[in-house]
Structure formats: C-alpha cells, structure tokens
Amino acid sequence: DNYRVRVMADRPARSAIDSLLTSNGLPATNALHNQWEQKTLLGRGSGCGRRHRPCAIVQRPTGDEAVRLEAAKRFALELSIQRALQKQSQHNQDQQMLNMRRAQAQLLLSRVYVGGIGSDANEEALRRAFMPFGPMRSLDVGWDPVQQRHKGFAFVEYDLPEAATLAIDSMNGVVLTGRTLRVSRPSNVPQPAQLVEDLVQQGGLQSTVYVCNVHMDLTESELRSVFEAFGPVKYCALVPDPKRPERHRGYGYIQYETNQAATDAMGSMNNFDLGGQLLRVGRAITNPTTLMPGLAAALANQPAKPAAATGTQAAEPGQPPPAQGETHAVRCGFSEL
Structure with missing residues (x-):
C-alpha cells in the first residue's frame, strides 16, 4: 500500500533504476516483472504478447515531501493560468491592432482623386456623376479664393472602399463638360x-x-x-x-x-x-x-439548401436549353x- 508504479520507457532511466534497486537489496525491474507474471499479478488482456515497458517502484511521498509536492502543484497550476491569461491578452491586442489596420486601410481606399475638371463643371455636376457608385461621405473641391473658381481637381470620399474602386474603374477617362477626367487613388495610398x-x-x-x-x-x-x-x-x-x-x-x-x-x-x-x-x-x-x-x-x-437546387431553370421538353x-x-x- 505504500508504493506506486511509474512507467519508464527509456533505457538510461531503466539502467539507473536497476542500479538503485540492486544497491538497496531489491531485485531489478526484469526480475520484478517476472515475479509479477508468476504470481499472476499481470493480467493477460488485449496487450498480451507486446513488449512490456520496464517499470519501477517509487515510494509515495509523506510528511514534508508531500507538502512540498502540493506546493509545487499549486505553483505549476498558477503558472499555467498566468500563461493562459497572457496568451489571451496578447491575442486580444493582436486582434485590436488588426482591426485598426483594417479600418485605416478601408479609410484610405475610400478616397478618390479627380483631376482634369473643366471650368464649367460645378460641385452638383460632380456629385451626380459620382453618386451611382455608392454612398458618398464628402466631396471636397479645390477652390481658388482669388479667382473665385475651382482649381480643376477634387477629392471624393465614400463610405465604402468598394464604391471608390468602382468609381475609379468607371470614371477614369470619362468626358465631363468637355474635359477628360483623371480619376485615381490619392498619392498617399501605398500599394x-x-x-x-x-x-x-x-x-x-x-x-x-x-x-x-x-x-x-x-x-x-x-x-x-x-x-x-x-x-x-x-x-x-x-x-x-x-x-x-x-x-x-x-x-x-x-x-x-x-x-x-x-x-x-x-x-x-x-x-x-x-x-x-x-x-x-x-x-x-x-x-x-x-x-x-x-x-x-x-x-x-x-436552413441548409438541398444539393439538387441549382438556381437555373431546366429546359422544357422539346425545347433547346438556355x-x-x-x-x-x-x-x-x-x-x-
């Protein structure tokens, strides 16, 4: 009742245990194994016939050793919890940084530069031309206070980067009031x-x-x-x-x-x-x-959609397919x- 068995798989550990046992007048691990088999202490179950791992008998700790062991267990548990909290905190920080970078990228991609604006084009004409691509947040037309007219360029800011992308693809090279527009990303947008x-x-x-x-x-x-x-x-x-x-x-x-x-x-x-x-x-x-x-x-x-549904209509009997x-x-x- 005062002993328990620990499995040792590597040979150096087995040799060390054999030396320790024999020096204290105890039989080696192989001898113990043979004695247990003879006394039917080892049952023959599904693993019978396989190579058995060497085992050793270690005395159960008592007194001060048991107290130190429990203290070590508590310390390991506290350390494990602390490391888990640190990993969770780091994960949250990384996620916040990723969300900030994503929001910054979306903000940069939502702006559009418009150049080559003719003198006859006003803010309302520009707004009508760029409104179909999505919700527009602002339209900033460069204004010359001395000559009291715009400078021929403007910045359009959308609520969504998709709208800005479509505006650039669709409006670049379009003629508005007799002038060809130059529509692109602002120069401060990298790649x-x-x-x-x-x-x-x-x-x-x-x-x-x-x-x-x-x-x-x-x-x-x-x-x-x-x-x-x-x-x-x-x-x-x-x-x-x-x-x-x-x-x-x-x-x-x-x-x-x-x-x-x-x-x-x-x-x-x-x-x-x-x-x-x-x-x-x-x-x-x-x-x-x-x-x-x-x-x-x-x-x-x-609900899950049936696998047979395709979203296209089958041809009528006797009619060619679409x-x-x-x-x-x-x-x-x-x-x-």
Whole structure:
C-alpha cells in the first residue's frame, strides 16, 4: 500500500533504476516483472504478447515531501493560468491592432482623386456623376479664393472602399463638360491593389460581390432571381435605410457558393440596365455583417439548401436549353421594368 508504479520507457532511466534497486537489496525491474507474471499479478488482456515497458517502484511521498509536492502543484497550476491569461491578452491586442489596420486601410481606399475638371463643371455636376457608385461621405473641391473658381481637381470620399474602386474603374477617362477626367487613388495610398487583396482574403469575401445603384422599387428576392443565373446564391442582402427600415439604400451584397460564379456576375452584370438604372457591380471589400448586424444571425438560422437546387431553370421538353451566359433577368422579364 505504500508504493506506486511509474512507467519508464527509456533505457538510461531503466539502467539507473536497476542500479538503485540492486544497491538497496531489491531485485531489478526484469526480475520484478517476472515475479509479477508468476504470481499472476499481470493480467493477460488485449496487450498480451507486446513488449512490456520496464517499470519501477517509487515510494509515495509523506510528511514534508508531500507538502512540498502540493506546493509545487499549486505553483505549476498558477503558472499555467498566468500563461493562459497572457496568451489571451496578447491575442486580444493582436486582434485590436488588426482591426485598426483594417479600418485605416478601408479609410484610405475610400478616397478618390479627380483631376482634369473643366471650368464649367460645378460641385452638383460632380456629385451626380459620382453618386451611382455608392454612398458618398464628402466631396471636397479645390477652390481658388482669388479667382473665385475651382482649381480643376477634387477629392471624393465614400463610405465604402468598394464604391471608390468602382468609381475609379468607371470614371477614369470619362468626358465631363468637355474635359477628360483623371480619376485615381490619392498619392498617399501605398500599394492599393495589395491592400484590397488583403482585405478580401481576411474577410473571406472571394465569392461575394458588391451591387449598387439598385432601383428603389426592387426587392432582395427580385435582385436575387436576376443574379442566380450565374450560380447558386447563399444570400442577397440590401442595406436598409436607418430612417426608413422598410426601404433599402440602393446597394448591397450577394454571396455565391463558388468564386467563379462571383467572377462571372461581376463581368456580366456591371452596367446592366435593371429597372431603368445601370447596376454597378464589383468586388466586395467590406464584410456585410459589419453594415447589417442582423445578417450574421439570419445566416446562422438559415436552413441548409438541398444539393439538387441549382438556381437555373431546366429546359422544357422539346425545347433547346438556355444559351450559355443567358441571364435570368431576361427570362423573368426584368428587362421590361
């Protein structure tokens, strides 16, 4: 009752134990093992026949040794808890730094430089030209107080980096009031393409597209039926108007089940006339759940879609299948809106 068994797998430890046992007049580990087998102290279970590991008999600590052992256990436990708290604190700090860098990158990517503005162009004309790409936060036109006219350049700041990206891709080289506009990122944005790619990768937005300039009378289900022509859609969400929650703000996000479907939708639906307005479609850079807090809960409660559902219509018997690339909007009659 005063002894317990500890398994020792390495040979140096076994040799040291054998020396210790024999010096105290006790049999070595092999002899102990043979004695136990003869006295049937070792049962023959599922591991019978395998090579047995050497074992040693160590006396259970008592008195002061037991007190020191308990103190050592408490110290190890406290040290383990302290290290776990340090790791958690470091993780929280890293996450905060990542969120700060992400917010800073999104802020930089939301600004657009506009040059080559003609003297006949005013602030209202610029606002109308750049409004279709998304919610605009500010329009700062360089003004010459001496000559009382603008300096031929301006800075447009959007609420979303997606809007700025679409504005640059669509408005660079466009003629406005007889002058060709030069639209680009501001000079203080380092490696914008890499910043966009990092944000997309971090947010897992490879299969998500940004859609803006949506007609105010269109609903999410109608917009979804149009974009389902390119592949199965996980969700279609239009950002609601905070002042009128029953209406949307004219932009939103669509997530596909595959990256290829998102690429096809961006290539085919950008500048598509839907309800008398040209849709603007590009890559999603902002996580939609940050704009619509209820979206994450809705997706978590969304039932799994049957594997057989494809989002495309089968051909009628005796009728040819739809042509490759034919949009669902034409089949549903949305071109008449």
